[in-house]
Amino acid sequence: MPEGPSIVLVKESLQPFVGKVVLQAYGNSKIDQQIFLNKRLLDIKTWGKHLLLCFKGFTVRVHFLMFGSYTVNQRKEDRLVRLGLKFNRGEINFYACSVKVLDGDLNTHYDWSADVLSDEWDKKKARAKLKKMSEELICDALLNQDIFSGVGNIIKNEVLYRMNVHPESRVGEIPAIRLNNIIDDARMYSFLFLEWKRKNELKRNWQAHTKKFCENCGSVLIKSYPGKNKRRSFFCENCQKLYR
DNA sequence: TCCAATGTTTCGCC
DNA sequence: GGGCGAAACATTGG
Secondary structure (H helix, E strand, O other): OOOHHHHHHHHHHOHHHOOOEEEEEEOOOOOOHHHHOOOEOOEEEEEOOEEEEEEOOEEEEEEOOOOOEEEEOOOOOOOOOOEEEEEOOOEEEEEOOEEEEEEOOHHHOOOHHHEOOOOOOOHHHHHHHHHOOOOOEHHHHHHOOOOOEOOOHHHHHHHHHHOOEOOOOEHHHOOHHHHHHHHHHHHHHHHHHHHHHHOOOOHHHOOOOOOOEOOOOOOEOEEEOOOOOOOOEEEOOOOOEOOO
């Protein structure tokens, strides 16, 4: 569920509710649920891993974290609903997610150019941000949502494998061309992820994530928890160059 | 059966 | 107050 492309698919699946009016809101989220009553769902957007339900004057941000889920027109019997929105025809239910209300103009809350899946994605800005953190390891930088909003651990592992760069490489030591390639591939792979996930063949296309062997050279892939983030990394010491 | 894990925020300590 | 790490949250597949 959680990486950016998966959230785009959630958005797509909820399109039938856009333009509809909320008749009832419920659930155990701490937000004031009165605010939804008789309000029209105007639009659904995403910013990286954030799902954004837009109403007049405010937006609800849903973040699925690791384990969040949702159902459409049905409920999970054995789960508490975090936030449910009932419409004239049908309902949306969110579970085990983070829910927050954002007031006013969404554009004051989000820099769309940081979202790797956005039309407004700006790789030059990503480049400039990376320049300011030359000591950072690339495995941490790729997970930085201010730079690569929407990139998660799977995308991180796959991009570094595809670009032949070791996760513990220092950003400032990676040659400019190669760093540019990583930036480009973060976006490119995110779209591949989206289409593979849509067709239910994402896992089949993983080359590094959770893999045992390098399909290029046959070496055993290293599994470790590098960097500040200490997130699971899979990489080939033979094919992925360490810059430091 | 158990454990790790597609994520992020908050809290406590130094 | 900053930096760091642990804890918290909560679900599912391997």
